[in-house]
Amino acid sequence: MTDDPIGRLLQATATHDRDAxxxxxxxxxxxxxxxxxxxxxxxxxxDDAMQEIYVRVWQRAAQYRPERGAGLSWLIAVxxxxxxxxxxxxxxxxxxxxxxARDADGQDPLDRVADSAAGVxxxxxxxxxARRVMDCFDELxxxxxxxxxxxxxxxxxxxxxxxxxxxxxxxMRTWLRRGLIRLRECMDR
Amino acid sequence: MSETIHPDDWPQDDRDDMLAAEYVxxxxxxxxxxxxxxxxxxxxxxAERIAAWEGRLAILNAAYKDGPVSPETYPRIEAxxxxxxxxxxxxxxxxxxxxxxxxxxxxxxxxxxxxxxxxTFWPAVQPPLVAHLQGDALxxxxxxxxxxxxxxxxxxxxxxxxxxxxxxxxxxxxxRSLGLLRGDxxxxxxxxDEGITLAxxxxxxxxxxxxxxxxxxxxAGPLAYD
Numbered sequence: 308m309t310d311d312p313i314g315r316l317l318q319a320t321a322t323h324d325r326d327a328x329x330x331x332x333x334x335x336x337x338x339x340x341x342x343x344x345x346x347x348x349x350x351x352x353x354d355d356a357m358q359e360i361y362v363r364v365w366q367r368a369a370q371y372r373p374e375r376g377a378g379l380s381w382l383i384a385v386x387x388x389x390x391x392x393x394x395x396x397x398x399x400x401x402x403x404x405x406x407x408a409r410d411a412d413g414q415d416p417l418d419r420v421a422d423s424a425a426g427v428x429x430x431x432x433x434x435x436x437a438r439r440v441m442d443c444f445d446e447l448x449x450x451x452x453x454x455x456x457x458x459x460x461x462x463x464x465x466x467x468x469x470x471x472x473x474x475x476x477x478x479m480r481t482w483l484r485r486g487l488i489r490l491r492e493c494m495d496r
Numbered sequence: 497m498s499e500t501i502h503p504d505d506w507p508q509d510d511r512d513d514m515l516a517a518e519y520v521x522x523x524x525x526x527x528x529x530x531x532x533x534x535x536x537x538x539x540x541x542x543a544e545r546i547a548a549w550e551g552r553l554a555i556l557n558a559a560y561k562d563g564p565v566s567p568e569t570y571p572r573i574e575a576x577x578x579x580x581x582x583x584x585x586x587x588x589x590x591x592x593x594x595x596x597x598x599x600x601x602x603x604x605x606x607x608x609x610x611x612x613x614x615x616t617f618w619p620a621v622q623p624p625l626v627a628h629l630q631g632d633a634l635x636x637x638x639x640x641x642x643x644x645x646x647x648x649x650x651x652x653x654x655x656x657x658x659x660x661x662x663x664x665x666x667x668x669x670x671x672r673s674l675g676l677l678r679g680d681x682x683x684x685x686x687x688x689d690e691g692i693t694l695a696x697x698x699x700x701x702x703x704x705x706x707x708x709x710x711x712x713x714x715x716a717g718p719l720a721y722d
Binding site (some may be wrong): 341353356370377462488 | 523531560564572576685686
């Protein structure tokens with residue numbers, strides 16, 4: 308992590324440097340907003356979640372470990388966790404994603420996930436590590452990789468996934484876990 | 497490939513790792529998600545599994561595009577975090593400059609909004625959770641409020657080549673490191689609840705190497721409301 312300006316801003320925020328925190332917000336809030344819109348799909352809730360997330364970032368910046376990854380990845384993990392907590396706490400249908408969270412044009416989100424995964428590859432192809440990780444996703448069967456991506460990127464629950472793929476919940480879980488084990492074996496090789 | 501194995505039939509080690517992966521993916525229903533989260537707070541090994549999966553799946557973050565940011569959000573965050581007009585010690589210069597910039601941008605409307613927000617978001621004054629850890633010559637006073645644990649030390653520093661390390665132990669009995677205790681006073685951002693036990697052990701310099709205490713436990717006591 309020799310050149311990670313976001314990571315450095317996070318470390319400065321950990322020392323209660325308010326200017327660093329303001330810069331951190333300016334640099335990262337559009338990305339975190341994108342994460343929250345994708346998972347929560349509700350503008351009012353996104354604004355509330357943004358506020359709570361950055362309050363948490365200020366309070367917990369000291370927990371960021373540069374040796375474990377990029378600053379932006381840490382922030383996205385905080386944002387995803389918060390969004391998922393909100394999503395699963397929703398009373399309607401036990402935290403299923405609302406239809407409003409789906410694509411406005413009615414496109415199957417998983418198709419778009421496949422598109423955006425191509426973008427992932429383009430942007431990070433220079434990094435050997437990224438190439439290897441993408442290869443591991445490519446080793447998975449298509450629908451299994453799509454399920455992992457759909458869950459991660461869109462915040463789909465096991466219930467969402469089992470409905471989408473038309474399989475019982477426990478089958479879905481076994482099936483996704485097998486995919487995760489394959490991913491782990493490939494990435495840790 | 498299509499046969500179903502009940503999750504309880506998986507080997508324990510795989511089960512833990514799959515649970516960590518499922519937590520990171522976000523597929524768990526609310527109650528299981530909360531249980532995994534609670535466990536990560538107290539079980540360092542499980543938290544490590546979560547961190548490893550966050551690293552493995554971080555590449556998917558590139559699929560997120562930028563979203564719109566409301567201009568009202570940042571002033572709300574500042575009003576939430578820094579409701580007190582007196583600058584915090586340690587950042588006397590930063591606070592006024594940040595405030596003045598936002599005041600320029602948003603003028604009187606912001607001032608009015610801030611007043612309303614400070615009233616709305618001013619945290620209810622809650623008593624801190626405290627623990628008094630008393631040894632023979634050494635004592636630690638711990639006080640937890642609003643995500644920050646303050647630990648004041650009285651007595652000798654750890655002998656050369658050693659450090660005092662602070663641990664939180666929840667109902668599962670697995671110690672989770674809260675970090676090293678060096679100097680008169682440390683602040684640790686963390687989440688703690690009533691009934692969690694704090695313990696201090698003597699460790700090699702830099703702390704226990706494997707995330708679990710190795711040295712003698714010098715003292716321990718439960719967190720309780722003052």
